[in-house]
Amino acid sequence: MTGPLKGLRVLDASMGAVGPWAGVLLGQLGADVIKLESPQGDFIRVVMPAKRGLGTTYISMNFNKSGLVLDLKKPEDRAKAHALAADADIFIENFRPGVADRIGVGYAELSRLNPRLIYASASGFGPKGPMVKIGATDPHLQPFTGSCSVNGEAGGKMQSWRWYGHFDCTTAMCITEGVLSALIERETTGRGKLIQVTMIEAAMALQRVRMSEHLAGMTPKPMGNAVTYLVPDQAFDTKDRPLAVTASSRREWRALCRVLGRPELADDPRFARNPDRVKNREALIPILQEIFAKSSAGFWLDRLQRAKVPAALFTSFDEFRHNRHYLENEMLTIFETKEWGTLTVAGVPWRFEKTPGALRPGTPPGGKTSEILARGWAAVGA
Amino acid sequence: MSIKDLLIVEIAEGVAGPCCALQYADLGARVIKIESPVGDRTREWGPPMTGDDAAIFAHLNRGKESVMLDLTRDDDRAKLDAILARADAVVAQNDPGEDGLPDWRAVARAHPQLVVCEIDDFGAAGPLSGFPGSELTVQAMSGFTRYVGDPGGAPCRVGFEIAGMAAAMNAYQAIAAGIWHRKRSGSAQYVRVSALNSLLSMKTILLIAQGGDVDEWKGFHLNGPHWPADTGWPTRDGQVTFDFRADQYDDWVAFCAKMGLGHLKDHPDYKDWRSTVHTGDRRFVYGEPYRQVFATMTSDEVNAAVNDAGGTSLKYHTYGEVLAHPQVQILDPLVDVPDESPGARQQVGSPFRYVGEPRTTQYARAPRLGEHTDAVLAEFAAAPAGRRRAAAGGGA
Numbered sequence: 001m002t003g004p005l006k007g008l009r010v011l012d013a014s015m016g017a018v019g020p021w022a023g024v025l026l027g028q029l030g031a032d033v034i035k036l037e038s039p040q041g042d043f044i045r046v047v048m049p050a051k052r053g054l055g056t057t058y059i060s061m062n063f064n065k066s067g068l069v070l071d072l073k074k075p076e077d078r079a080k081a082h083a084l085a086a087d088a089d090i091f092i093e094n095f096r097p098g099v100a101d102r103i104g105v106g107y108a109e110l111s112r113l114n115p116r117l118i119y120a121s122a123s124g125f126g127p128k129g130p131m132v133k134i135g136a137t138d139p140h141l142q143p144f145t146g147s148c149s150v151n152g153e154a155g156g157k158m159q160s161w162r163w164y165g166h167f168d169c170t171t172a173m174c175i176t177e178g179v180l181s182a183l184i185e186r187e188t189t190g191r192g193k194l195i196q197v198t199m200i201e202a203a204m205a206l207q208r209v210r211m212s213e214h215l216a217g218m219t220p221k222p223m224g225n226a227v228t229y230l231v232p233d234q235a236f237d238t239k240d241r242p243l244a245v246t247a248s249s250r251r252e253w254r255a256l257c258r259v260l261g262r263p264e265l266a267d268d269p270r271f272a273r274n275p276d277r278v279k280n281r282e283a284l285i286p287i288l289q290e291i292f293a294k295s296s297a298g299f300w301l302d303r304l305q306r307a308k309v310p311a312a313l314f315t316s317f318d319e320f321r322h323n324r325h326y327l328e329n330e331m332l333t334i335f336e337t338k339e340w341g342t343l344t345v346a347g348v349p350w351r352f353e354k355t356p357g358a359l360r361p362g363t364p365p366g367g368k369t370s371e372i373l374a375r376g377w378a379a380v381g382a
Numbered sequence: 383m384s385i386k387d388l389l390i391v392e393i394a395e396g397v398a399g400p401c402c403a404l405q406y407a408d409l410g411a412r413v414i415k416i417e418s419p420v421g422d423r424t425r426e427w428g429p430p431m432t433g434d435d436a437a438i439f440a441h442l443n444r445g446k447e448s449v450m451l452d453l454t455r456d457d458d459r460a461k462l463d464a465i466l467a468r469a470d471a472v473v474a475q476n477d478p479g480e481d482g483l484p485d486w487r488a489v490a491r492a493h494p495q496l497v498v499c500e501i502d503d504f505g506a507a508g509p510l511s512g513f514p515g516s517e518l519t520v521q522a523m524s525g526f527t528r529y530v531g532d533p534g535g536a537p538c539r540v541g542f543e544i545a546g547m548a549a550a551m552n553a554y555q556a557i558a559a560g561i562w563h564r565k566r567s568g569s570a571q572y573v574r575v576s577a578l579n580s581l582l583s584m585k586t587i588l589l590i591a592q593g594g595d596v597d598e599w600k601g602f603h604l605n606g607p608h609w610p611a612d613t614g615w616p617t618r619d620g621q622v623t624f625d626f627r628a629d630q631y632d633d634w635v636a637f638c639a640k641m642g643l644g645h646l647k648d649h650p651d652y653k654d655w656r657s658t659v660h661t662g663d664r665r666f667v668y669g670e671p672y673r674q675v676f677a678t679m680t681s682d683e684v685n686a687a688v689n690d691a692g693g694t695s696l697k698y699h700t701y702g703e704v705l706a707h708p709q710v711q712i713l714d715p716l717v718d719v720p721d722e723s724p725g726a727r728q729q730v731g732s733p734f735r736y737v738g739e740p741r742t743t744q745y746a747r748a749p750r751l752g753e754h755t756d757a758v759l760a761e762f763a764a765a766p767a768g769r770r771r772a773a774a775g776g777g778a
Contacts (some may be wrong), residue, residue, distance in 0.1 A: 051596050052597070056590045071639075147542060153531065159530050175734065181734075184383060184385055184562055202712055203734035204715045205730060207730075208441060209442070215716075215729065216440075226539075227539070234518070242536065249423040250423070251480065312523045315523055316647065320525065325504065329507045331582050342595055344590060345590055352556070
């Protein structure tokens with residue numbers, strides 16, 4: 001199952017989730033990836049929960065990787081890292097500002113050894129400024145970047161997510177975009193690049209739709225399960241459980257009105273176009289709610305799906321893990337491993353017709369050190 | 383081959399497809415946006431409006447050319463085909479309820495140079511294949527609506543477009559990897575991205591723990607969906623974060639003493655002191671002494687007290703506050719767009735940058751519906767003869 005990046009080599013010296021998930025994405029796309037750790041190890045190894053003593057975050061953020069432990073403070077180990085970097089295409093790091101240079105794997109040093117090297121440097125707040133010394137993590141970046149100001153009930157307090165990691169993984173997605181773009185550029189220039197990604201800018205990009213409302217002069221407010229710019233797009237109470245319903249286009253709005261048995265609403269001047277419905281939300285929603293309350297969620301779901309109107313039940317892992325739709329799409333993948341037992345993860349997010357790529361468990365920390373030191377990059381990969 | 387040399391065709395509406403192509407336009411690629419006579423639905427996703435179109439449309443479509451085609455008509459399908467014959471990639475995100483949609487796998491076979499990235503909401507297989515979704519429905523189906531709001535209360539959405547953006551970023555990656563692979567192998571290919579799979583992929587960090595059979599369940603937020611809403615630490619005038627790292631016990635002790643909470647270090651409930659600050663379920667119960675003190679202080683005062691003691695305390699910002707923050711000003715994440723409407727003149731730029739290279743600062747405003755139809759069709763009608771003939775509209 002080779003991926004489109006087969007033959008590319010990634011030396012991933014990053015820790016936690018921000019950099020490491022980028023390495024996993026490149027690995028799923030077919031690149032050979034070495035996870036380089038110090039003898040102290042990636043701090044995320046001990047973050048709970050664990051499976052067989054190793055943090056699940058470490059396991060998930062280091063799929064598709066071959067583990068290598070080197071002590072970059074020792075000249076002989078540094079030389080080994082340099083030899084690998086000289087033959088690598090991509091290097092990923094998220095050390096605190098200044099540390100990479102100090103331990104001999106800064107951009108200046110590695111690009112001198114390998115001018116084709118694409119070097120991705122990730123941080124929370126960037127390399128300079130008043131916040132540089134603050135160790136940014138996902139639960140810090142969420143409130144800092146304003147994202148909590150659009151979460152929660154109308155009129156309520158700003159809300160963080162109770163589960164974390166999404167801003168880390170978003171930053172990794174942006175690193176991967178930058179790396180792939182630099183690869184295309186390298187085909188012309190023959191040279192690598194230094195890519196800088198910050199969690200702040202990744203968080204801004206993640207929120208660009210809501211930011212556009214703010215920058216246009218209408219700062220978005222939390223509205224529970226509804227949203228400022230689109231109506232209807234919210235949960236409706238049915239006879240048994242809430243149902244998520246959206247009409248995001250003229251076609252969907254017309255089809256929704258038909259399903260609800262109120263086709264005349266589609267052309268009512270108060271509701272005909274989305275901007276009208278946003279303005280007349282308080283008149284429209286009670287009309288729709290009254291109709292939804294008359295039947296069950298399943299009743300409406302079936303009819304809305306057949307009419308091609310977006311609708312869904314609010315669900316959780318325990319419900320969807322056995323759902324036929326998710327399994328038939330291979331959106332969940334289950335591995336049996338000898339080190340950590342059963343691992344349930346998501347399927348690869350791209351389905352290439354010719355080069356599908358694959359997700360596979362990584363090695364334990366440093367698990368390929370002796371092979372890599374003996375055979376270099378030839379020891380990595382399937 | 384450079385990004386600036388690429389021709390990307392976008393036949394997409396909403397957030398995912400347009401945001402994918404936007405990022406190529408930001409790096410200098412030419413993006414031709416094909417719109418139906420009704421236009422991209424986000425033109426109506428407002429207020430706020432910027433001119434005739436919604437601000438959301440203006441921000442997701444800067445730097446693109448708009449060509450209006452009616453793909454239920456054979457002659458317009460032929461015009462699309464002429465453009466695709468010279469393109470490097472197409473971002474396709476069709477409304478499954480519309481007529482006349484191309485079979486994108488057939489398009490990929492007809493144009494061997496073309497990377498075809500088809501985006502849908504729920505995936506190509508299974509009982510929901512071919513159904514349209516939305517940001518809210520994809521969030522609901524991937525369990526993200528359990529992470530905000532009050533457990534037991536009404537469902538609550540994550541307030542920004544995590545499903546659309548996940549699919550946009552994966553689609554961007556798919557096209558870039560496809561173009562790089564085309565250079566190596568000589569052949570392009572079809573690739574599919576679904577918003578549901580993309581959002582689940584970003585959740586792998588959680589799925590692996592939810593899968594069960596873990597050594598112990600306390601710690602790392604695993605009780606998350608059962609806690610009350612997480613609103614940080616309330617102050618007199620706002621909300622803040624409050625954190626000392628596990629290796630900062632002495633700093634925490636000194637901080638407590640300064641706040642009049644010196645007794646906590648000797649109390650048995652605070653033996654596991656770290657679990658009483660920052661995040662985690664125990665802080666909802668054992669965080670009460672801090673909460674009482676913070677309630678008498680402003681956010682700035684709490685930030686100063688915690689940060690001076692070596693910990694980390696940050697404000698819960700509004701959008702206005704974060705954009706005005708000195709650290710964010712240094713990063714300068716916004717770009718300027720010469721739009722007639724003031725509401726679209728400042729927009730969020732690319733999330734990554736190449737150090738030592740000038741950033742693009744010149745962006746054209748988002749196009750009016752069909753603004754470039756005549757010019758683009760004239761240009762592509764004059765395409766060299768002998769190019770591969772293909773049926774862009776296999777129809778369904």
